[in-house]
Amino acid sequence: MKRKFLLLLSMILVLILVVQPYDGQALSEVEKIDKQLKELKNEMEQTAKNQKNAEKTVKDLTGQKETTKEDIQALLSRIDQVQKKLEATQSNIAVAEEKLFVTGEELQEALKQLKNREELMDSRVRLAYTTGTASYLDVLLSSTSFTDFLDRYDAVESIVTQDRNIAVQKKEYSVEVAGKKAQVEQELKEVKALYAEMENRKAELEKNEREKEVMISQISKEIEEMEEISEESERQLTELAKKASALEAKKNTIKNYYKGGKLGMPLKSDYRLSSPFGYRTHPISGKKKLHAGTDFAAPSGTPVYAAETGVVIVAQSWSGYGNCIIIDHGGGLWTLYGHLKNGGILVNKGETVKRGEKIGLVGSTGQSTGNHLHFEVRKNSEPVNPAPYLK
Known part of the structure; x- marks a missing residue:
């Protein structure tokens, strides 16, 4: 029993x-x-x-x-x-x-x-x-x-x-x-x-x-070299990057790679600083607005390098930015690389890239009339002056 x-x-x-x-x-x-x-x-x-x-x-x-x-x-x-x-x-x-x-x-x-x-x-x-x-x-x-x-x-x-x-x-x-x-x-x-x-x-x-x-x-x-990135285009790209960053974070691909200090230069070849970060008057429209990045004039096809290790959250064409890459380095820090030439995006969204890795090629796509790299540093999605971050 x-x-x-x-x-x-x-x-x-x-x-x-x-x-x-x-x-x-x-x-x-x-x-x-x-x-x-x-x-x-x-x-x-x-x-x-x-x-x-x-x-x-x-x-x-x-x-x-x-x-x-x-x-x-x-x-x-x-x-x-x-x-x-x-x-x-x-x-x-x-x-x-x-x-x-x-x-x-x-x-x-x-x-x-x-x-x-x-x-x-x-x-x-x-x-x-x-x-x-x-x-x-x-x-x-x-x-x-x-x-x-x-x-x-x-x-x-x-x-x-x-x-x-x-x-x-x-x-x-x-x-x-x-x-x-x-x-x-x-x-x-x-x-x-x-x-x-x-x-x-x-x-x-x-x-x-x-x-x-x-x-x-x-x-x-x-x-003359001219670049026109509208505020609306900038806002929409920021929203896209936020969503992409959240999705990558959900997949546990984003880590805090940036530990402070200087970032690497995005260009290693000869270049000319054609437009710094800050307010400027546009040569065609005459409007005064914030230029959210730093422009480095360089020949078409000049290699562009990742300023720090991170995850690619944007790698596509986007309005005034033309062919554009955004890398999330963790801790709220992004770097942006704009106006890359056609075929000049050498990385894919979701890919982890290392500091100093070749990611793109200089061009003049989007609202640009001269070959140059538009480089931005963003903290918590807001643009900040790249100069203090660069060597």
């Missing part, structure tokens, strides 16, 4: 002990999604490269018309319009990717719960096999007293209820896992379509940028 009752107790104990969190998958669903996104992005970029028809002559770009300052201003406006469309697509991608990661986390949790229920059911089967069959009725009829009968009844009812719940939950989690997997596939398709749209926008923007280069080369003696 006692043996049967002890068997019931051991079965309850097994039910309690085997419900442990499942962490045995070699690669989590979120990591798988991250890998798939990188593969998708690479695939889209390669497709765009294969389809791109680069112009070969000046005539292809500008025709027979003599270039004027007005032509350049009109082209800069056109570039800004295309850029805004690209930004909208990039924002949609950011939202879609974040949604995809949330779905991945939900799938991971559902898989974990399903695995737990499967292991629990396997344990129950093994227990029944090793201990032999036990009749619940025999256990109840073997009671030595009414109190003992009630105790045994409660134990039997608990086991039966838990067995039933395990079976029901396993079925529910199986359905949920199937649904989440289908949702991940659908969301991946949506992201892929957005990537394709983004590459088309980038191709159109690069064509305009190449045209701008030709125009500026024809009129270079008549136009």
Whole structure:
């Protein structure tokens, strides 16, 4: 009699002990999604490269018309319009990717719960096999007293209820896992379509940028180096960087790399300090506004280096900044590298780069009419004077 009752107790104990969190998958669903996104992005970029028809002559770009300052201003406006469309697509991608990661986390949790229920059911089967069959009725009829009968009844009812719940939950989690997997596939398709749209926008923007280069080369003696980054563009980029930084922090990729002291110079080759941090009057618009960074004039293609170790949170084209990189060094410190040439972004979002690592190439993309690096240092997302940070 006692043996049967002890068997019931051991079965309850097994039910309690085997419900442990499942962490045995070699690669989590979120990591798988991250890998798939990188593969998708690479695939889209390669497709765009294969389809791109680069112009070969000046005539292809500008025709027979003599270039004027007005032509350049009109082209800069056109570039800004295309850029805004690209930004909208990039924002949609950011939202879609974040949604995809949330779905991945939900799938991971559902898989974990399903695995737990499967292991629990396997344990129950093994227990029944090793201990032999036990009749619940025999256990109840073997009671030595009414109190003992009630105790045994409660134990039997608990086991039966838990067995039933395990079976029901396993079925529910199986359905949920199937649904989440289908949702991940659908969301991946949506992201892929957005990537394709983004590459088309980038191709159109690069064509305009190449045209701008030709125009500026024809009129270079008549136009001074000019950069126009609107306050709205700056604000939107800051918001994008904040969201990207929060997502990377959630993935535990951002650490406090910056421990104080001087940052490394972003340029190692010869350069000219063409515009310092501070308020200035714009040469074209005549408006006075804060220039949030330091401009280093240098030839197109001059290597740009990371000023400190950190995680890349932005690596894309953005309005007046053109091709732009932002690195989060932890502790609220960011560095920004703007106007990089087409093909001049040499790192990817989410990548960890080391101090002094080559990350880009000087150019004149965005609202710029001269090859230079626009370099910013931001503390808690606000621009500060880079000079005290640099060697």
